[in-house]
Amino acid sequence: MKRVFVLHILPLEFYPPVTNFLNILSKEPGVAAKVYSTHNNKDRREYFVPGIKIFRSNYPSYIKRKSEKLWAFLVMVVGPLLQMLLYKPHSVLYYEPHSAFSVYLYKKFFNRKVNVFIHYHEYYSPEEFLGEGMSWVNYFHKKEVAFLYKKAVWISQTNTSRLSYFKKDHPDIEKEKLRTLANYPPKSWSNINFKEENPLSKLRLLYIGALSFENTYIKEILDFVLKHPTKVTLDIYSFNTKKEVSSYIKAMSVENITYYDKGIDYNRIPEMAVNYDVGLVLYKGHNLNYIYNAPNKLFEYLACGLSVWVPKNLLGCAPYLNDSTKPAVIQVDYVGLPQELLLKSKALADLPFYSSPYNDEDELKTIITFLKQVS
Incomplete structure (x- = not known):
């Protein structure tokens, strides 16, 4: 032994x-x-x-x-x-x-x-x-x-x-x-019964993780969601949020943004995540560690069948970019998110599905x- x-x-x-x-x-x-x-x-x-x-x-x-x-x-x-x-x-x-x-x-x-x-x-x-x-x-x-x-x-x-x-x-x-x-993540996460997307519904965005204005694009994605109240929703799960960010989100009080400041238990993520279309990676890449980071959440979102938006400056995500199958990994510029991104993300529903190989x-x-x- x-x-x-x-x-x-x-x-x-x-x-x-x-x-x-x-x-x-x-x-x-x-x-x-x-x-x-x-x-x-x-x-x-x-x-x-x-x-x-x-x-x-x-x-x-x-x-x-x-x-x-x-x-x-x-x-x-x-x-x-x-x-x-x-x-x-x-x-x-x-x-x-x-x-x-x-x-x-x-x-x-x-x-x-x-x-x-x-x-x-x-x-x-x-x-x-x-x-x-x-x-x-x-x-x-x-x-x-x-x-x-x-x-x-x-x-x-x-x-x-x-x-x-x-x-x-x-x-x-x-x-x-x-x-x-x-x-x-565990291999069992890829064995979930995924729900079919409704092409007529709002695009459902999910973010899980720590938040600060300095190191994440939280303000940029919030502004984007606010501009499209009839087309997109955003749910945020974060138990590690800077006070100013938490206050900023809570002060919004809008229907298409929901904030869970207690986060979510790690083992409950798969059963919750199937209710969304896109998982968000919001790191700004403020140092070499983050620039060359392929975050845990990238693979966790993929295992749960979610396509993922990753910042263009996170070079560590580059090897995983994919827009030909779902779940897809799409590179975005959070500083200037175009409305066309909503249409592109909804169109991903028509792509062939392959379970994530990362476990x-x-x-x-x-x-x-x-x-x-x-x-």
Whole structure:
């Protein structure tokens, strides 16, 4: 039985690709796992999965009092280290530089034989580690670069573009360690009974995700929907919305825009999403990480049978553009959305339908096989 320790310091509830991975790992024969994470601050129901013990502590950045923040920081480092010492895993998989330090201590001083796997949800440019609030993450990252990158057996980014930038930042890492691991939804999402579109009805737009005026085209899409009250509706599900955006949407009070400020449980997305025609990706692409991002929501919308509007400046979505089958992926300029886009999107209903090929069960086979094979 291979023992795997998964360290994801940021709250699990905000990262469905991790919980999807744990769901699959919990059913994998020949593997046992334990997990360490932190409590979320958005009143999201805490994730659990039968067969895997999940340890949690408080995330320091969510705490205001300095003494409590310092204690939470110490627990965040020492807690996972103690659990690894007790569990004696064959392999450790950690996510993001936020999780690196406990693994560094364990590998360097207690168990040099443990196999280290590293995965990044995001690409961090060297400049980002110097940003505000990143001092301790930067310190952890230095331990990655100096030690863990040399010892790891697996380091992955979500796509080839991000991996290419990562290679440029760290040219000394052996190529055979570097992988891609995309964030796809469960295969079961593509087994939904999709509803037939009504060509006479309004075009039904759906947005799920975080919102800010700085980093998303929320104002632009709202303006577009307001201009076409008889032709389009927009439903927004977001539990992570900047206050000014939330106030702006609530002040509109129009029939064709509905805002659910509690968001939606991840597992309920498929049954809800079948009631829409188009899913929206609204990221502005304010840095390299987002420019070369193929967001989770792109694949989640596609799995639910929705065509998707993606911003033209998100180059990470370019490989998935498609207007010959549905669900389609259409590149748009949110700054100047033309009315013709409504007609084009309605016409997609006549295209042949093909279920999305992107699912986590197939994508995760390689890393799970590797976790089972290493000694």
